[in-house]
Amino acid sequence: MDPQASLLQSLNAEQRQAVSAERSNMLIVAGAGTGKTRVLVSRIAWLLGVEALAAREVLAVTFTNKAAHEMLERIEALKLNTVNLKGLWCGTFHSICARFLRSYAVQAGLDPSFTIMDSDDQKRFIDELLKAEEQADLAVAAKAAKLTPAKIGAIIADFKEQGLRAAQAAAKFHSRLTPEMELTLELYPVYEQECLRQSKVDFAELILRTVELFTHNAELRALQQRRFKEILVDEFQDTNHLQYQLLSLLKGHDSHIFAVGDDDQSIYGWRGADYRNLNRFLKDFAPVHLFKLEQNYRSTSQILHAANLLIGCNHERITDKHLQSVKGDGERISVLSFNKVEDEASGIAQCIEKLIADGEAPSSIAVLYRNNARSALIEQELLQRSIPYYVYGGQRFYERKEVQDAISYLRLAVNPSDNGALLRIINVPARGFGPAKLSTLRAIAAERGISLHQALCQVVAFAKEHADAPREIKLLAKKSAGFVELIAALNAKVQVGAAPELLLTMVLEAGLLDYYAQVDAKEKKDSDEGRCANLEMLLLNAKNLSAREERTPTEDADGKPLSKIVAFLSNAALMGSTELTASGSSGDDFAKKVRLYTIHSAKGLEFDTVFVAGFERGLLPFVPFQQPREQAQQRKCLEEERRLAYVAITRAKNHLYLCYAAYAFSYYSGWQLAGPSPFLNDIVRALGRNERATLFDFYAAADFV
DNA sequence: ATGTTCCTTCTTTTT
DNA sequence: GAAGGAACAT
Numbered sequence: 001m002d003p004q005a006s007l008l009q010s011l012n013a014e015q016r017q018a019v020s021a022e023r024s025n026m027l028i029v030a031g032a033g034t035g036k037t038r039v040l041v042s043r044i045a046w047l048l049g050v051e052a053l054a055a056r057e058v059l060a061v062t063f064t065n066k067a068a069h070e071m072l073e074r075i076e077a078l079k080l081n082t083v084n085l086k087g088l089w090c091g092t093f094h095s096i097c098a099r100f101l102r103s104y105a106v107q108a109g110l111d112p113s114f115t116i117m118d119s120d121d122q123k124r125f126i127d128e129l130l131k132a133e134e135q136a137d138l139a140v141a142a143k144a145a146k147l148t149p150a151k152i153g154a155i156i157a158d159f160k161e162q163g164l165r166a167a168q169a170a171a172k173f174h175s176r177l178t179p180e181m182e183l184t185l186e187l188y189p190v191y192e193q194e195c196l197r198q199s200k201v202d203f204a205e206l207i208l209r210t211v212e213l214f215t216h217n218a219e220l221r222a223l224q225q226r227r228f229k230e231i232l233v234d235e236f237q238d239t240n241h242l243q244y245q246l247l248s249l250l251k252g253h254d255s256h257i258f259a260v261g262d263d264d265q266s267i268y269g270w271r272g273a274d275y276r277n278l279n280r281f282l283k284d285f286a287p288v289h290l291f292k293l294e295q296n297y298r299s300t301s302q303i304l305h306a307a308n309l310l311i312g313c314n315h316e317r318i319t320d321k322h323l324q325s326v327k328g329d330g331e332r333i334s335v336l337s338f339n340k341v342e343d344e345a346s347g348i349a350q351c352i353e354k355l356i357a358d359g360e361a362p363s364s365i366a367v368l369y370r371n372n373a374r375s376a377l378i379e380q381e382l383l384q385r386s387i388p389y390y391v392y393g394g395q396r397f398y399e400r401k402e403v404q405d406a407i408s409y410l411r412l413a414v415n416p417s418d419n420g421a422l423l424r425i426i427n428v429p430a431r432g433f434g435p436a437k438l439s440t441l442r443a444i445a446a447e448r449g450i451s452l453h454q455a456l457c458q459v460v461a462f463a464k465e466h467a468d469a470p471r472e473i474k475l476l477a478k479k480s481a482g483f484v485e486l487i488a489a490l491n492a493k494v495q496v497g498a499a500p501e502l503l504l505t506m507v508l509e510a511g512l513l514d515y516y517a518q519v520d521a522k523e524k525k526d527s528d529e530g531r532c533a534n535l536e537m538l539l540l541n542a543k544n545l546s547a548r549e550e551r552t553p554t555e556d557a558d559g560k561p562l563s564k565i566v567a568f569l570s571n572a573a574l575m576g577s578t579e580l581t582a583s584g585s586s587g588d589d590f591a592k593k594v595r596l597y598t599i600h601s602a603k604g605l606e607f608d609t610v611f612v613a614g615f616e617r618g619l620l621p622f623v624p625f626q627q628p629r630e631q632a633q634q635r636k637c638l639e640e641e642r643r644l645a646y647v648a649i650t651r652a653k654n655h656l657y658l659c660y661a662a663y664a665f666s667y668y669s670g671w672q673l674a675g676p677s678p679f680l681n682d683i684v685r686a687l688g689r690n691e692r693a694t695l696f697d698f699y700a701a702a703d704f705v
Numbered sequence: 706a707t708g709t710t711c712c713t714t715c716t717t718t719t720t
Numbered sequence: 721g722a723a724g725g726a727a728c729a730t
Contacts, residue, residue, distance in 0.1 A: 064720075094720050119719080203720055271719065371717050427706095434706055574720070600718045622717055644718080666716070709729070715722095 004050050007042055007078075011035075018291040019043050023051065023230065025285045027278065028260040031323045032307070032650035033298025033606065036260055037067075040234055041074045043258060044088075047230050056087030057229040059250070061096060063238050065575050067604055068092060071234075089228075093243050094203055095574050097210040101201070102566065103557035104220060108213040111199035113415045113566070116573035120399060122153040122202050125420050129187065129194060132446075138186055147180050153202075155184040156191060160204035161242050161272040163211065166192060198417050198451065207242050214249040224557070225252025235604075236261030236281065240272035244280065257285060263318050264311050265647050267600060269640045279318055296323045298606050300330025302695055303656050307649045309686040310679055314639045332697045335680065336659045341614075342377060344661045348611050349381035351657070352594055355609060362388065364608035366595040368648050370620050374613055375596050382594065390593040392601050398572050402516050402531040403538050407572050409507040410500065413490035414565060417451035426452075429515030432479045440476060453487070460484050486510050500568040501542040508535060542568060599648045610652035612645075615677045616660040620645055645679045 008016050015035055018028050019042045030036035044060060047053045062068040068091045075085065089096060098116060105112035117125060126149035130139040142152070159169040166188035173181060195201065201209070214221040231250060233239070236259040239247070251257055259281055266275035282288050296304055304325045311317070336351075338344040348367060356362055367378055375391055382389045398404070405428050408421040415421075427433045445455035463469045463477030490503055516531040545568055556562050595607065614620060621641030649656060664674040687695060 092720065206720090267718075268720095270717080373716075430706080432706070436706090598718065619717090624717080707730080710727085712724100712726075714724085 007045055007049065011038070011042065012295055014291065014293050014295065015039050015042070018293070019046050020050075021289060021291070023047075023256055025256050025281075025288045026258045026291065027236075027281060027288050028258070028291045028293060029278070029319045029321065030260055030262055030293040031296060031321050032262065032265060032647070033296040033304075034293035034323070035295075035297055036234075036262075036293065037071065037074070037604070039293065040232055040258075040260055041071060041078070044071075044075055044232065045078050053229055054087065055085050056089075057227065058088050058232070059096070059228040059230070060088070060090040060232045061234065061247075062090070062092055063235040064601075064604075065092060065095070067234060068095070092574065093239075093246070094206050095570065097206040097246070098570050098574065099562075100210050100213070100224075100557055101206065102562060102570075104213060104217075107217055107220060108209050109196075110201065110209070111415070111417075114199040114201050115411050115415045115418050115421070116206065116570060117200050117202045117420070118399075118573050119150075119153060119203070120404075121200075121420055121573075122157075123149045124423075125194075125200065126152050126187070126191065128420065128423070129190060135187070135190065138183065142183055145179055145183060147183055151180065152184050152187060155181060156188055157202065157204040158272065159184075159188070160202075160208045161240050163208060163242050163245065198419050199415050200418065200420070204242075207246060211242060211246050211249065214246075221249060222252070224250055225255060227557075228252075229255045230258060231255065232258040232260070234260055235265075237263050237266040237275035237278060238268045238273040239277050240274060241277075242272075244277050248284070251285070257281070262321075264314070264321070264643055265603065267603065267640060267644050267647060269636065276318065292319070292321065294321055294323055296325050297327075298653050299325060299650060300327045300654055301325040302330050302332060303649065303652050303654075306333055306656075306683050306695060307646055309683045310642065310649065311646045312686060313682045314642055316636070316639055330654055332695060334655075334657045335676070335696050335698045336657055337676065337698070337700050338659065338661045340663050341374075341661045341665065344613060344659050345377035345381045348378060348613060348657075348659060349385055349387065351611070352382070352387060353385050356387065360609065361591070362594045363591050365611075366597060366602065366605075366607040366609070366651065367611045367613055368597050368599050368602050368651065369613045370599060370622060370644070371614075372598060374619075378596065378613060388593045389596055390590065391596040392598075398575055400531070400534055402512075402534050406504060406507055406512060406535060406538055407569065409487075409490065409512070410503055410565065411569060412453065412487055413494050413503065414569060416453040416487070416491070419452045422452045422456075426480070426483065429511045431483060433483075437476055437479065440472060456480055456484055494563075494565055497563055498565070499542075499546050500565050501539060501546055503565065504539050504542050508539070545571060599644050602651055603647055606651055606653055608653045609655040609657075610648070611657045611659060612648045613659050614661075615645070615648075615658040615680065616664065616674045617677055618664065618672065618674055620677045620679065642679060642682070645677065 004020075008020060011019060012035075015038065018026070018039050028036070028039060030039065040060070044058060047058055048055060060068075060071060062071060072090050075088075075090075089099070091099075101108050101110055101114070102112065105114065129135060130142065130149065142148075159165075162169075164172060166185060169181075169188065170185050177185070195205070214224065228250060231247065233247065238261075247257060259278075261275070261278055263275040263278055266273060269275075282290070299307070304323055308323060336344070336347060338347055352362075352365055352367075355365060367375075369375060369378075379389065379391065398407075405425055408424040411418050411421040412425070423438075426438070441452055441455055441459070444459065445452050448455065448458075450458075459473055460477045460481055463474050469477075486506075490506060493503055493506070513532060513535060516535060520532050546564055597605070599612075621638055649658075658677075658680065660676045661674055664672050666672065684692060684696075
């Protein structure tokens with residue numbers, strides 16, 4: 001069969017049109033479960049196979065690493081044997097921008113070995129800034145205003161995502177600055193300056209700096225515009241202004257954007273995402289060919305009907321869709337009411353136990369919840385019944401202390417001016433380098449205007465040459481000599497392009513593993529659960545990534561391969577997820593595990609059976625405590641929460657359970673009356689009277705278990 | 706320099 | 721109720 005026909009044969013008419021459309025700007029409005037990813041993947045295959053584009057002329061942007069991985073895997077699985085996939089760029093906005101900035105660091109005004117800060121690093125970084133003497137007043141004021149480093153970081157990220165540097169933010173908001181913004185603005189310039197000094201880049205900066213680079217550097221902009229003939233964007237409704245701007249910059253005269261999205265699934269408004277970008281796109285990039293996918297392959301008609309009724313209550317929808325299920329009615333939706341949240345957890349676990357006993361595959365069962373806290377009780381109940389489970393994003397693997405420590409060594413080796421990395425590990429394992437020595441070191445660094453690492457090196461060198469050095473200096477040198485040597489040895493390996501697993505091994509053997517073995521012993525963790533196990537996992541992960549790089553090396557924008565260690569560190573910072581590259585999720589255990597996800601992180605996934613835990617008043621929609629909002633904003637939030645509920649419901653293929661507790665407990669306000677989510681009422685109200693009994697089965701806990 | 710105990714502070718979602 | 725911080729003891 002010719003490639004053209006084989007690509008199209010498994011698609012329906014509307015999908016086929018989108019995949020085989022002639023090249024132009026396109027917007028695919030793809031409702032939940034309509035085969036959005038399939039269309040994206042097939043379109044890429046079409047571009048490569050039929051339109052004969054080279055892989056390097058295609059750019060695919062996704063919203064999560066998970067989605068990027070899946071897309072690459074599915075393209076590979078199509079076995080386009082005539083096509084070489086090397087050079088195809090597929091990744092998140094952040095990872096793609098990181099690549100641009102590595103290639104054009106100099107033009108972007110960055111150190112090419114910059115390190116990427118995740119939100120946690122950013123928090124520490126700000127904390128550190130506030131400790132400096134010059135910032136003492138600000139630190140006091142911030143504390144008085146209950147403005148934490150985390151909040152400052154969030155506000156800065158907010159500014160950056162609106163494309164605003166410190167001066168611009170001050171100018172734009174001058175009349176409507178909240179006290180928090182005002183304080184943040186005082187620190188923002190210092191923050192920017194210190195990031196540059198330490199060669200650190202936060203998440204938002206990755207995108208902002210790339211946008212600035214291509215805005216001001218016409219030559220580089222033209223180069224990219226010529227390179228990427230087709231730019232495909234997944235989850236377009238989740239783009240923010242800055243990302244939209246980036247796309248505008250990357251699109252050239254002869255290239256096109258293929259955007260896929262669904263305004264009804266926009267759930268990242270709180271992060272600056274604006275689904276109205278769908279409309280903007282239609283205007284700004286006209287002429288745009290509009291396609292709609294309305295055949296839902298995923299859910300039974302009952303489930304889809306409920307979802308449609310719910311989303312129908314939103315007034316600010318911008319596309320009208322009529323999703324139709326290709327499946328039959330299926331079972332009714334079960335609404336499970338429990339007395340307390342604990343009962344809900346055990347009820348869900350019992351129900352899952354029964355399903356598995358009846359032969360359902362554990363991996364086709366998912367429990368979804370609004371906030372991570374809700375997973376703890378359910379985990380406990382599953383554990384009690386020895387039902388294996390997999391929590392996505394509980395404690396993120398790369399955020400674990402021991403993992404971050406190990407990575408900090410590598411970061412320091414690559415970028416010695418990374419003070420945050422140094423502070424993290426200077427005394428891990430314990431070297432007798434406590435707060436007192438640290439403040440001496442800080443003073444030396446500040447006085448000479450150098451990084452902490454440089455200061456440390458100078459101290460060690462000085463003590464070596466001057467036997468009569470002050471006692472304080474000698475002591476400092478003595479305690480840190482080993483550390484300085486280790487970093488130097490690592491750095492030497494980095495220079496010759498050593499593999500990350502080699503560097504990690506050096507770090508572990510230099511004492512980190514022993515140290516954490518002791519910690520494990522003290523915490524009485526068995527070898528399976530402990531921190532050492534995580535470090536081994538990290539090592540394994542590094543090996544896997546290396547092997548992968550061997551097969552398909554990551555290239556920078558000029559087509560030069562990226563150093564493995566840099567690729568590894570970028571990956572570590574950008575992969576907030578527990579998804580341990582491919583390895584952690586592809587083991588055969590994985591197939592036997594029930595899935596636990598927040599609703600946000602379950603977007604794009606589907607499961608045979610879905611339990612929505614906490615489909616509850618106060619939680620969904622989430623009612624923030626004590627935060628008066630303007631009415632317009634409040635409605636906006638409500639509609640986003642409704643979309644969130646819609647996303648949760650539309651994850652289910654065949655069986656849907658909506659669960660709630662009558663009472664919720666918080667240590668803050670005690671027992672609170674909860675009860676069913678108003679969204680349940682939305683659906684019920686919208687139903688015809690004779691439909692009510694056919695769509696739902698209502699169970700009180702007692703009947704049910 | 707490290708270990709202990711008491712105190713305060715918390716609520717959402719993530720690259 | 722847990723986690724992180726500050727004050728205090730070893």
